[in-house]
Amino acid sequence: MSSKTDRASWLQGPDAACNPAPQSAARPWRLVLLGAPGVGKGTQAELLGETLGACHLSTGDVFRAAKCLPDDQRSKALTEALEFMKRGELVPDTTVLAMVRERSSCLRCQGGFLLDGFPRTVAQAEALQGMLDELGMKLDGVIDYQLPIEEIVARLSGRRTCSSCKAVYHLTTKPPQVEGQCDHCGSLLFQREDDRPESVKVRMEAYAQSTAPLTDYFQRLGLLITVPAEGSPESIFQRTLQTLETRVPA
Numbered sequence: 001m002s003s004k005t006d007r008a009s010w011l012q013g014p015d016a017a018c019n020p021a022p023q024s025a026a027r028p029w030r031l032v033l034l035g036a037p038g039v040g041k042g043t044q045a046e047l048l049g050e051t052l053g054a055c056h057l058s059t060g061d062v063f064r065a066a067k068c069l070p071d072d073q074r075s076k077a078l079t080e081a082l083e084f085m086k087r088g089e090l091v092p093d094t095t096v097l098a099m100v101r102e103r104s105s106c107l108r109c110q111g112g113f114l115l116d117g118f119p120r121t122v123a124q125a126e127a128l129q130g131m132l133d134e135l136g137m138k139l140d141g142v143i144d145y146q147l148p149i150e151e152i153v154a155r156l157s158g159r160r161t162c163s164s165c166k167a168v169y170h171l172t173t174k175p176p177q178v179e180g181q182c183d184h185c186g187s188l189l190f191q192r193e194d195d196r197p198e199s200v201k202v203r204m205e206a207y208a209q210s211t212a213p214l215t216d217y218f219q220r221l222g223l224l225i226t227v228p229a230e231g232s233p234e235s236i237f238q239r240t241l242q243t244l245e246t247r248v249p250a
Protein backbone atom coordinates (compact mmCIF):
# COMPACT_ATOMS: atom_id res chain seq x y z
CA MET A 1 0.00 0.00 0.00
CA SER A 2 1.48 3.39 -0.96
CA SER A 3 0.69 6.90 0.26
CA LYS A 4 -1.35 8.75 -2.33
CA THR A 5 0.26 11.73 -4.05
CA ASP A 6 -1.65 14.85 -5.07
CA ARG A 7 -0.53 14.29 -8.74
CA ALA A 8 0.50 17.96 -8.95
CA SER A 9 3.05 17.37 -11.75
CA TRP A 10 0.32 15.85 -13.86
CA LEU A 11 -2.61 18.09 -12.96
CA GLN A 12 -0.76 21.42 -12.87
CA GLY A 13 2.18 20.74 -15.18
CA PRO A 14 5.84 19.80 -14.87
CA ASP A 15 6.82 22.86 -12.77
CA ALA A 16 4.71 21.54 -9.88
CA ALA A 17 6.10 18.80 -7.62
CA CYS A 18 3.92 15.93 -6.44
CA ASN A 19 3.27 15.82 -2.71
CA PRO A 20 4.25 13.44 -1.26
CA ALA A 21 6.84 12.53 -3.89
CA PRO A 22 5.96 9.20 -5.52
CA GLN A 23 7.67 6.21 -3.94
CA SER A 24 9.62 3.86 -6.16
CA ALA A 25 7.80 0.58 -6.68
CA ALA A 26 9.55 -2.80 -6.73
CA ARG A 27 7.65 -3.35 -9.92
CA PRO A 28 6.51 -0.08 -11.55
CA TRP A 29 3.40 -0.98 -13.53
CA ARG A 30 2.81 0.92 -16.77
CA LEU A 31 -0.77 0.39 -17.87
CA VAL A 32 -3.41 2.01 -20.05
CA LEU A 33 -7.06 1.79 -18.97
CA LEU A 34 -9.45 1.66 -21.92
CA GLY A 35 -13.24 1.47 -21.96
CA ALA A 36 -16.32 3.54 -22.73
CA PRO A 37 -17.09 6.77 -20.84
CA GLY A 38 -18.52 5.87 -17.44
CA VAL A 39 -17.45 2.21 -17.45
CA GLY A 40 -15.50 2.85 -14.22
CA LYS A 41 -11.91 3.54 -15.35
CA GLY A 42 -11.37 6.32 -12.81
CA THR A 43 -12.82 4.19 -9.99
CA GLN A 44 -10.50 1.31 -10.87
CA ALA A 45 -7.51 3.62 -11.32
CA GLU A 46 -7.97 4.80 -7.72
CA LEU A 47 -8.06 1.22 -6.39
CA LEU A 48 -5.20 0.00 -8.58
CA GLY A 49 -3.10 3.05 -7.75
CA GLU A 50 -3.45 2.39 -4.01
CA THR A 51 -2.31 -1.21 -4.38
CA LEU A 52 0.25 -1.04 -7.18
CA GLY A 53 1.64 2.40 -6.24
CA ALA A 54 1.23 3.62 -9.83
CA CYS A 55 0.13 7.20 -10.48
CA HIS A 56 -3.33 7.86 -11.97
CA LEU A 57 -2.75 9.95 -15.10
CA SER A 58 -6.15 11.05 -16.43
CA THR A 59 -6.29 13.53 -19.31
CA GLY A 60 -9.90 14.40 -18.40
CA ASP A 61 -8.71 15.38 -14.90
CA VAL A 62 -6.12 17.76 -16.40
CA PHE A 63 -8.84 19.50 -18.44
CA ARG A 64 -11.15 19.69 -15.43
CA ALA A 65 -8.32 21.14 -13.29
CA ALA A 66 -7.74 23.78 -16.01
CA LYS A 67 -11.41 24.74 -15.73
CA CYS A 68 -10.79 25.97 -12.19
CA LEU A 69 -8.01 28.35 -13.30
CA PRO A 70 -8.70 32.07 -13.76
CA ASP A 71 -9.27 32.94 -17.47
CA ASP A 72 -5.94 34.77 -17.81
CA GLN A 73 -4.01 31.69 -16.65
CA ARG A 74 -5.63 29.36 -19.18
CA SER A 75 -4.17 29.03 -22.68
CA LYS A 76 -6.40 29.54 -25.73
CA ALA A 77 -5.99 25.83 -26.58
CA LEU A 78 -7.16 24.80 -23.11
CA THR A 79 -10.13 27.18 -23.21
CA GLU A 80 -11.16 25.66 -26.55
CA ALA A 81 -10.58 22.16 -25.18
CA LEU A 82 -13.14 22.84 -22.42
CA GLU A 83 -15.75 23.73 -25.03
CA PHE A 84 -15.18 20.41 -26.87
CA MET A 85 -15.41 18.60 -23.57
CA LYS A 86 -18.65 20.30 -22.52
CA ARG A 87 -20.30 19.14 -25.77
CA GLY A 88 -18.99 15.59 -25.24
CA GLU A 89 -16.66 15.77 -28.26
CA LEU A 90 -13.06 14.68 -28.26
CA VAL A 91 -10.48 17.42 -27.79
CA PRO A 92 -8.28 17.70 -30.93
CA ASP A 93 -5.24 15.43 -30.96
CA THR A 94 -2.81 18.37 -31.27
CA THR A 95 -4.04 19.91 -27.99
CA VAL A 96 -4.08 16.58 -26.12
CA LEU A 97 -0.64 15.59 -27.38
CA ALA A 98 0.91 18.97 -26.53
CA MET A 99 -0.47 18.61 -23.01
CA VAL A 100 0.78 15.03 -22.55
CA ARG A 101 4.21 15.79 -24.04
CA GLU A 102 4.57 18.68 -21.60
CA ARG A 103 3.95 16.14 -18.83
CA SER A 104 6.03 13.28 -20.25
CA SER A 105 8.18 13.24 -17.08
CA CYS A 106 5.13 11.61 -15.43
CA LEU A 107 5.64 8.62 -17.72
CA ARG A 108 8.98 8.16 -15.96
CA CYS A 109 7.30 8.17 -12.53
CA GLN A 110 9.17 5.69 -10.36
CA GLY A 111 5.91 4.27 -9.07
CA GLY A 112 4.69 3.55 -12.63
CA PHE A 113 1.51 4.95 -14.21
CA LEU A 114 -2.11 4.22 -15.05
CA LEU A 115 -3.10 6.20 -18.12
CA ASP A 116 -6.86 6.88 -18.05
CA GLY A 117 -8.56 8.52 -21.04
CA PHE A 118 -5.35 8.60 -23.08
CA PRO A 119 -4.77 7.44 -25.76
CA ARG A 120 -8.21 7.86 -27.27
CA THR A 121 -7.42 7.80 -30.98
CA VAL A 122 -4.99 5.79 -33.08
CA ALA A 123 -2.93 8.96 -33.66
CA GLN A 124 -2.64 9.42 -29.87
CA ALA A 125 -1.68 5.74 -29.44
CA GLU A 126 1.09 6.08 -32.03
CA ALA A 127 2.34 9.26 -30.37
CA LEU A 128 2.37 7.53 -26.96
CA GLN A 129 4.40 4.70 -28.46
CA GLY A 130 6.89 7.29 -29.78
CA MET A 131 7.19 8.97 -26.34
CA LEU A 132 7.74 5.63 -24.61
CA ASP A 133 10.34 4.58 -27.21
CA GLU A 134 12.22 7.84 -26.58
CA LEU A 135 12.18 7.08 -22.85
CA GLY A 136 13.20 3.45 -23.45
CA MET A 137 10.00 2.17 -21.83
CA LYS A 138 7.30 -0.33 -22.68
CA LEU A 139 3.67 -0.73 -21.64
CA ASP A 140 2.91 -3.77 -19.50
CA GLY A 141 -0.65 -3.97 -20.79
CA VAL A 142 -3.83 -2.23 -21.88
CA ILE A 143 -6.87 -3.10 -19.80
CA ASP A 144 -10.12 -2.86 -21.74
CA TYR A 145 -13.12 -2.69 -19.39
CA GLN A 146 -16.34 -3.92 -20.99
CA LEU A 147 -19.94 -3.38 -19.91
CA PRO A 148 -23.36 -3.31 -21.66
CA ILE A 149 -24.38 0.19 -22.72
CA GLU A 150 -27.49 0.38 -20.44
CA GLU A 151 -25.34 -0.16 -17.35
CA ILE A 152 -22.82 2.42 -18.53
CA VAL A 153 -25.55 5.02 -18.97
CA ALA A 154 -26.88 4.24 -15.46
CA ARG A 155 -23.37 4.75 -14.01
CA LEU A 156 -22.94 8.06 -15.83
CA SER A 157 -26.35 9.52 -15.06
CA GLY A 158 -25.97 8.85 -11.31
CA ARG A 159 -22.40 10.13 -10.98
CA ARG A 160 -21.79 13.09 -8.70
CA THR A 161 -18.37 14.68 -8.11
CA CYS A 162 -17.05 16.76 -5.22
CA SER A 163 -16.55 20.39 -6.25
CA SER A 164 -13.45 20.60 -4.09
CA CYS A 165 -11.51 17.31 -3.69
CA LYS A 166 -13.04 15.69 -6.84
CA ALA A 167 -14.05 12.47 -5.03
CA VAL A 168 -16.55 10.52 -7.16
CA TYR A 169 -19.93 9.25 -5.88
CA HIS A 170 -22.99 7.61 -7.37
CA LEU A 171 -26.56 8.36 -6.34
CA THR A 172 -27.46 4.69 -5.88
CA THR A 173 -24.27 2.61 -5.85
CA LYS A 174 -22.03 4.95 -3.83
CA PRO A 175 -24.16 7.65 -2.20
CA PRO A 176 -22.56 10.18 0.16
CA GLN A 177 -23.51 9.95 3.85
CA VAL A 178 -25.22 13.37 3.67
CA GLU A 179 -27.12 14.05 0.47
CA GLY A 180 -25.26 16.42 -1.87
CA GLN A 181 -22.21 16.69 0.39
CA CYS A 182 -18.75 15.13 0.13
CA ASP A 183 -17.87 12.58 2.87
CA HIS A 184 -14.20 13.61 2.78
CA CYS A 185 -14.28 17.41 2.80
CA GLY A 186 -17.95 18.42 3.18
CA SER A 187 -18.03 20.39 -0.10
CA LEU A 188 -21.00 20.36 -2.45
CA LEU A 189 -21.38 17.60 -5.03
CA PHE A 190 -22.23 18.43 -8.64
CA GLN A 191 -23.11 16.66 -11.86
CA ARG A 192 -20.44 16.94 -14.59
CA GLU A 193 -21.63 19.04 -17.54
CA ASP A 194 -20.73 16.22 -19.92
CA ASP A 195 -22.85 13.70 -17.95
CA ARG A 196 -26.05 15.37 -19.19
CA PRO A 197 -27.95 13.13 -21.65
CA GLU A 198 -27.20 15.26 -24.76
CA SER A 199 -23.43 15.16 -24.09
CA VAL A 200 -23.45 11.48 -23.10
CA LYS A 201 -24.87 10.60 -26.53
CA VAL A 202 -22.07 12.51 -28.27
CA ARG A 203 -19.42 10.91 -26.01
CA MET A 204 -20.67 7.39 -26.79
CA GLU A 205 -20.55 8.15 -30.53
CA ALA A 206 -17.02 9.57 -30.23
CA TYR A 207 -16.00 6.46 -28.30
CA ALA A 208 -17.44 4.08 -30.91
CA GLN A 209 -15.88 5.97 -33.79
CA SER A 210 -12.43 6.94 -32.46
CA THR A 211 -11.57 4.96 -29.34
CA ALA A 212 -13.09 1.49 -29.85
CA PRO A 213 -10.70 0.86 -32.83
CA LEU A 214 -7.84 1.07 -30.33
CA THR A 215 -8.73 -2.42 -29.09
CA ASP A 216 -7.62 -3.85 -32.47
CA TYR A 217 -4.53 -1.65 -32.40
CA PHE A 218 -3.41 -2.92 -28.98
CA GLN A 219 -4.53 -6.49 -29.74
CA ARG A 220 -2.10 -6.53 -32.67
CA LEU A 221 0.66 -5.41 -30.29
CA GLY A 222 -0.23 -8.28 -27.93
CA LEU A 223 -1.05 -5.82 -25.12
CA LEU A 224 -4.85 -6.02 -24.88
CA ILE A 225 -6.30 -7.46 -21.65
CA THR A 226 -10.10 -7.59 -21.60
CA VAL A 227 -11.79 -7.37 -18.19
CA PRO A 228 -15.60 -7.57 -17.71
CA ALA A 229 -16.73 -4.51 -15.72
CA GLU A 230 -19.89 -6.02 -14.17
CA GLY A 231 -20.24 -6.15 -10.40
CA SER A 232 -19.02 -4.00 -7.53
CA PRO A 233 -15.89 -1.82 -7.85
CA GLU A 234 -14.09 -4.15 -5.41
CA SER A 235 -14.95 -7.30 -7.39
CA ILE A 236 -13.82 -5.68 -10.67
CA PHE A 237 -10.62 -4.59 -8.96
CA GLN A 238 -9.90 -8.16 -7.75
CA ARG A 239 -10.69 -9.48 -11.24
CA THR A 240 -8.25 -6.96 -12.71
CA LEU A 241 -5.45 -7.96 -10.33
CA GLN A 242 -6.01 -11.66 -11.03
CA THR A 243 -6.05 -11.06 -14.77
CA LEU A 244 -2.83 -9.01 -14.60
CA GLU A 245 -1.17 -11.79 -12.62
CA THR A 246 -2.01 -14.40 -15.22
CA ARG A 247 -1.53 -12.31 -18.35
CA VAL A 248 1.53 -10.16 -17.64
CA PRO A 249 4.88 -11.87 -17.12
CA ALA A 250 6.63 -10.99 -13.83
Ligand code: AP5
Pocket (backbone or CB within 6 Å): 035, 036, 037, 038, 039, 040, 041, 042, 043, 044, 058, 059, 060, 061, 063, 084, 085, 086, 088, 089, 090, 091, 092, 096, 116, 117, 118, 119, 120, 121, 124, 155, 156, 158, 159, 160, 168, 169, 170, 171, 173, 174, 194, 203, 229, 230, 231, 232, 233, 234, 236
Ligand atom coordinates in the same frame (compact mmCIF):
# COMPACT_ATOMS: atom_id res chain seq x y z
P1 AP5 B 1 -12.64 11.60 -19.22
O1 AP5 B 1 -12.54 12.36 -17.97
O2 AP5 B 1 -11.50 10.73 -19.64
O3 AP5 B 1 -13.99 10.83 -19.17
P2 AP5 B 1 -14.47 9.43 -19.75
O4 AP5 B 1 -13.52 8.57 -20.48
O5 AP5 B 1 -15.66 9.84 -20.51
O6 AP5 B 1 -14.65 8.61 -18.50
P3 AP5 B 1 -15.41 9.05 -17.26
O7 AP5 B 1 -14.55 9.85 -16.34
O8 AP5 B 1 -16.73 9.67 -17.66
O9 AP5 B 1 -15.80 7.66 -16.62
P4 AP5 B 1 -14.95 6.54 -15.93
O10 AP5 B 1 -14.83 5.37 -16.86
O11 AP5 B 1 -13.69 7.07 -15.33
O12 AP5 B 1 -15.99 6.14 -14.80
P5 AP5 B 1 -16.02 6.47 -13.23
O13 AP5 B 1 -14.99 5.65 -12.53
O14 AP5 B 1 -16.07 7.92 -12.96
O15 AP5 B 1 -12.87 12.58 -20.46
C1 AP5 B 1 -13.83 13.59 -20.43
C2 AP5 B 1 -13.72 14.41 -21.72
O16 AP5 B 1 -12.40 15.02 -21.79
C3 AP5 B 1 -13.86 13.66 -23.03
O17 AP5 B 1 -15.21 13.49 -23.40
C4 AP5 B 1 -13.10 14.60 -23.99
O18 AP5 B 1 -13.87 15.73 -24.32
C5 AP5 B 1 -11.93 15.07 -23.14
N1 AP5 B 1 -10.76 14.21 -23.25
C6 AP5 B 1 -10.12 13.59 -22.21
N2 AP5 B 1 -9.08 12.89 -22.67
C7 AP5 B 1 -9.04 13.06 -24.02
C8 AP5 B 1 -8.22 12.54 -25.05
N3 AP5 B 1 -7.19 11.73 -24.77
N4 AP5 B 1 -8.48 12.90 -26.33
C9 AP5 B 1 -9.49 13.73 -26.62
N5 AP5 B 1 -10.33 14.24 -25.70
C10 AP5 B 1 -10.11 13.90 -24.40
O19 AP5 B 1 -17.45 5.82 -12.88
C11 AP5 B 1 -18.65 6.40 -13.38
C12 AP5 B 1 -19.74 6.33 -12.28
O20 AP5 B 1 -20.05 4.96 -12.04
C13 AP5 B 1 -19.33 6.91 -10.92
O21 AP5 B 1 -20.45 7.53 -10.34
C14 AP5 B 1 -18.92 5.67 -10.10
O22 AP5 B 1 -19.12 5.88 -8.70
C15 AP5 B 1 -19.84 4.62 -10.67
N6 AP5 B 1 -19.23 3.29 -10.67
C16 AP5 B 1 -17.93 2.98 -10.99
N7 AP5 B 1 -17.75 1.65 -10.92
C17 AP5 B 1 -18.95 1.12 -10.56
C18 AP5 B 1 -19.40 -0.22 -10.33
N8 AP5 B 1 -18.58 -1.27 -10.45
N9 AP5 B 1 -20.70 -0.42 -10.01
C19 AP5 B 1 -21.55 0.64 -9.88
N10 AP5 B 1 -21.19 1.93 -10.06
C20 AP5 B 1 -19.90 2.16 -10.41
